[in-house]
Amino acid sequence: MSDALRICVLAAADALDAARSELGILDGAAGDGDHGMTMSIGARNVRRRLQALPSDTSPGDLLRAIGLAMADVGGAIGPLYSAAIGAMAAELDQGPAGGNADLARLHRAAAAAETAIVDLGHAVPGDKTLIDALHPFVLALGTAEASSPDLDAAVAQAVDASATGALSTADMVARVGRASRLGDRSRGLPDAGATSFSIIVRAMADAYRGARTGHG
Amino acid sequence: MSDALRICVLAAADALDAARSELGILDGAAGDGDHGMTMSIGARNVRRRLQALPSDTSPGDLLRAIGLAMADVGGAIGPLYSAAIGAMAAELDQGPAGGNADLARLHRAAAAAETAIVDLGHAVPGDKTLIDALHPFVLALGTAEASSPDLDAAVAQAVDASATGALSTADMVARVGRASRLGDRSRGLPDAGATSFSIIVRAMADAYRGARTGHG
Amino acid sequence: MTSGAGPSRGVLKKLINDPFDAVDEMLDGFVAAHADVVRLIGERVVARHQTGRPKVGLVIGGGSGHEPAFAGYVGAGLADAAAVGNVFAAPSPDACLEAIRAASTGVGVLLSYGNYTGDVLNFGIAAGRAVAEGIDVRTVLVTDDVASAPKAEIDRRRGIAGDAIVFKCAGAMAERGATLDQVERVALAANAATRSMGVALSPCEVPGAGRLSFEVADDQIEIGLGIHGEPGMRRGPLLTADATAQILVDTILGDFEQPSGNDVALLVNGLGATSHLDLYILYRAARRVLEDAGNTVSRSMVGEYVTSLEMAGASITVTRLDDELKALLDDPARAARMIR
Amino acid sequence: MTSGAGPSRGVLKKLINDPFDAVDEMLDGFVAAHADVVRLIGERVVARHQTGRPKVGLVIGGGSGHEPAFAGYVGAGLADAAAVGNVFAAPSPDACLEAIRAASTGVGVLLSYGNYTGDVLNFGIAAGRAVAEGIDVRTVLVTDDVASAPKAEIDRRRGIAGDAIVFKCAGAMAERGATLDQVERVALAANAATRSMGVALSPCEVPGAGRLSFEVADDQIEIGLGIHGEPGMRRGPLLTADATAQILVDTILGDFEQPSGNDVALLVNGLGATSHLDLYILYRAARRVLEDAGNTVSRSMVGEYVTSLEMAGASITVTRLDDELKALLDDPARAARMIR
Numbered sequence A, B: 001m002s003d004a005l006r007i008c009v010l011a012a013a014d015a016l017d018a019a020r021s022e023l024g025i026l027d028g029a030a031g032d033g034d035h036g037m038t039m040s041i042g043a044r045n046v047r048r049r050l051q052a053l054p055s056d057t058s059p060g061d062l063l064r065a066i067g068l069a070m071a072d073v074g075g076a077i078g079p080l081y082s083a084a085i086g087a088m089a090a091e092l093d094q095g096p097a098g099g100n101a102d103l104a105r106l107h108r109a110a111a112a113a114e115t116a117i118v119d120l121g122h123a124v125p126g127d128k129t130l131i132d133a134l135h136p137f138v139l140a141l142g143t144a145e146a147s148s149p150d151l152d153a154a155v156a157q158a159v160d161a162s163a164t165g166a167l168s169t170a171d172m173v174a175r176v177g178r179a180s181r182l183g184d185r186s187r188g189l190p191d192a193g194a195t196s197f198s199i200i201v202r203a204m205a206d207a208y209r210g211a212r213t214g215h216g
Numbered sequence C, D: 001m002t003s004g005a006g007p008s009r010g011v012l013k014k015l016i017n018d019p020f021d022a023v024d025e026m027l028d029g030f031v032a033a034h035a036d037v038v039r040l041i042g043e044r045v046v047a048r049h050q051t052g053r054p055k056v057g058l059v060i061g062g063g064s065g066h067e068p069a070f071a072g073y074v075g076a077g078l079a080d081a082a083a084v085g086n087v088f089a090a091p092s093p094d095a096c097l098e099a100i101r102a103a104s105t106g107v108g109v110l111l112s113y114g115n116y117t118g119d120v121l122n123f124g125i126a127a128g129r130a131v132a133e134g135i136d137v138r139t140v141l142v143t144d145d146v147a148s149a150p151k152a153e154i155d156r157r158r159g160i161a162g163d164a165i166v167f168k169c170a171g172a173m174a175e176r177g178a179t180l181d182q183v184e185r186v187a188l189a190a191n192a193a194t195r196s197m198g199v200a201l202s203p204c205e206v207p208g209a210g211r212l213s214f215e216v217a218d219d220q221i222e223i224g225l226g227i228h229g230e231p232g233m234r235r236g237p238l239l240t241a242d243a244t245a246q247i248l249v250d251t252i253l254g255d256f257e258q259p260s261g262n263d264v265a266l267l268v269n270g271l272g273a274t275s276h277l278d279l280y281i282l283y284r285a286a287r288r289v290l291e292d293a294g295n296t297v298s299r300s301m302v303g304e305y306v307t308s309l310e311m312a313g314a315s316i317t318v319t320r321l322d323d324e325l326k327a328l329l330d331d332p333a334r335a336a337r338m339i340r
């Protein structure tokens, strides 16, 4: 489980590097243009921290280390991710349980992450922030949990929901963060942080499936 | 005569304004790019000085005023032109005499201008400076003076000689002035100061002919 | 991305190495060049050499790319420490906390920085930890950018070149041996009296981003920009210095209680690529608009104070002065990039 | 050309009015912003406020577009007057003479300026007139630009950022009350000990010229440029800061008597558009090259000292120090744009 988590996290780091220029463009359209570079710095920090951790590190400790790596990044995004990841760590401490229990725990972890980010940043859906990709992600996990026990299917639906949520921010006007100064001029392109979130969860989901089915 | 001189000088000022961008390009190719603007500032200074002078001002005093206006410009070109114009002023003080005497005086005046510039700047033909347009101008006047008394024909030949001289600087390597630092890289385009000199004398000659034949 | 061996393959040409090393190499060079004034603590804190005597600490900071802000304003009569972030990214909580510790001599620490989400979050986390360590911490946010929010939401405004004014006044007050209450009070007063408006003529590029911060047509400018290469509030045609100053100063004066009868400091700040020739012409124009409106300019600052990498453009900052602020601006200061 | 009403229709965007008024408006703004330090005499002379006591006068100057040079270096411990020319054009003989008169208190005047044909001609004419007026005038030309002529013709070299070093040393010596001989001697010594090399990344535009000073490909730089947007000696690929510093410093060291064992001042000068981030990274790189070659960097200056309008690029200046030059660099100075 810890190995699988490592693989997923490193996949997310690579996906962020690949998206650096795109994320810079999105952040620059309305904000200050650093998000691509900032997330790449985060990816580098995360890789370094993971290398330093023994292979038997628990998933919770692994996440806490990743949270610290993200805190080092600074910017608005650093504290938000580090708080979110710290909250998820608590959920993962119980370790795996199989079947629906995993899905339930993932749902709780994602919900805890959202709560942590909202507590810190006070953004609500519609503010054109990563919340607009994270909130539908959490909702989709909840809906899936209520209907079927299939973790992969649930994750796939949640990833799609976050992607849709990220795209939907294109029509939104930024109300918080750097971009808010622009008012209506911030409309047009999707939010950088929402986009990077959807990139992260898709990369992790793909890597997780690949790792389990051995096509990783 | 003084009126004709005014007309010629103002024609030269207009021609320099029209050539500002071209002269800037030539100076910028190897030097510091200011020659177009510097000569336009000179043109403005000259217009102001002429306006301040009474209409009965003698040609010599008119030229001395123009020399002061050029001195105000600064740069390398200001002192060179102001010394040259000052030297010409002395020649013009005798006033017109008609026929070959005018041509002889013009020749002496041009030669005095060349001497003044060489005394100050120590450039020799081939150094890629305005001397390469002025020197053939003086030579042509001398040749014409020896052969025929026709002032217009002599001036026309001298103007053509200065234009040819200016163009010939394209193949030269700058040895003095700002451009000399470049060595071989200064080859290719004609020298800015040689070009502006040939523009000035052509504009004055055209205006003089126009003024006399009434097509001014 | 570029390797340490190759040049920075960005849109704009830069004299850097690996963009991932840019901030750390800059700090390494900065503390080496100004070792008489500052030292590096850890990786991202620039601190003034200890004086021994207790004084209220002033901690400033923010993202990189605004040089000489913020590290350039650390020194006698100014800040005690600056927390340094990545380019256009607020410093981490650890860096902020390190800076607070370095500035603390037991009589309290004032944090002052521009009002941006990232800075508020990171400095806020650090402030909480510092308080837990028993340090008396106060915070004064700089909010001089009139373009960043309407007057009704004045507390949401961002900090731009007004930083230099607020830091100078607070730093001078702390150097005089004032209490934390007094230093906080003058910082609040300086910020309340300060307004800025800027224009951008050309964009900048975050090292490694591989793209310009925004695109603007050859005959257009961005009015009401921030200091991060953001697009401005609105776009307009390129104007003369006189017309530009009129727009910027009118907006500032319209935001003051009274637009005339003020004794002011006028700061003209270059954003990076604009020549000193232009800055002094803009200063002249701004000063005329202020004086024509019935104000007196009694203090002036012209140069690069809070930049946006190599962006072309400038901002105008006006501070309404009373005798106290005037004296604080005049107090001696010996920072690497601000000497009085 | 542009009218006062319209913006400057050049290739690069500028915050100016009518380009024909640019220099006079800049000076008007400059003396208004720095009225505590300088005053304007006539149209083109910036002079320090009279001190009353006799001292050797230091007169500097040159074309505009190099701000903060030259007017920014007028003040206590530095120059007494600066003659200001049009953009990239030496000041007129009248301006130079006015500056000499303003600086003269009867004990002699040293003229120091970059070695350019135009400056030599105009200052030379003025010097002749001043001597005729009974003023004891000496001249020390600044010739630090290694790229501008081979060592065999060292006297033909131009002056670039080394101006700041030579002016600082001569100004400090004059402020100490030294004789004209002594001031001339240290100016000659400072110039003889100083070498510079620069790179340009992008061109500049003379206001009103309507064209860029040169064209350079996106992945190319000009090596060995002057400070007038001239093309450099040669063109090369864009390199990292480390590789650029290696080339520039190696060229400088190769021009010294001995390339190692020197105690030096290192000045990294921004040409206008290059960010402070880049300048400090370049400083770090240059310092390492100097130290790796066995030299000690004991004095440092990083910033914009002698610019080329809004040109992107930087120059590196190295001065071999002895105790006298070190002390002169450390002496107090209070010019508008150089305070020690």
Ligand SMILES: Nc1ncnc2c1ncn2[C@@H]1O[C@H](COP(=O)(O)OP(=O)(O)O)[C@@H](O)[C@H]1O
Pocket (backbone or CB within 6 Å): A027, A031, A032, A033, A034, A035, A038, A039, A075, A076, A077, A078, A080, A117, A120, A121, A122, A123, A128, A129, A130, A131, A176, A177, A178, A191, A192, A193, A194, C088, C089, C090, C117, C118
């Ligand atoms: N208050 C907030 N709550 C939630 N997300 C936020 C908030 N402020 C900013 N963000 C997210 O952070 C992203 C910007 O991240 P980044 O560019 O790294 O930081 P900065 O805004 O400091 O430059 C935005 O696109 C947005 O998604």
Ligand SMILES: Nc1ncnc2c1ncn2[C@@H]1O[C@H](COP(=O)(O)OP(=O)(O)O)[C@@H](O)[C@H]1O
Pocket (backbone or CB within 6 Å): B027, B031, B032, B033, B034, B035, B038, B039, B075, B076, B077, B078, B080, B117, B120, B121, B122, B123, B128, B129, B130, B131, B176, B177, B178, B191, B192, B193, B194, D088, D089, D090, D117, D118
């Ligand atoms: N020593 C000299 N003798 C004669 N002409 C010179 C000399 N130096 C420069 N020039 C002329 O001056 C021109 C440059 O003029 P300008 O650009 O106005 O002055 P600057 O060289 O100071 O920028 C050159 O193109 C050249 O023709």
Ligand SMILES: [Mg+2]
Pocket (backbone or CB within 6 Å): A027, A031, A032, A033, A034, A035, A178
């Ligand atoms: Mg951002």
Ligand SMILES: [Mg+2]
Pocket (backbone or CB within 6 Å): B027, B031, B032, B033, B034, B035, B178
């Ligand atoms: Mg020239």
Ligand SMILES: [Mg+2]
Pocket (backbone or CB within 6 Å): A032, A034, A035, A075, A076, C063, C087, C088, C089, C090, C118
């Ligand atoms: Mg940012």
Ligand SMILES: [Mg+2]
Pocket (backbone or CB within 6 Å): B032, B034, B035, B075, B076, D063, D087, D088, D089, D090, D118
């Ligand atoms: Mg010139």
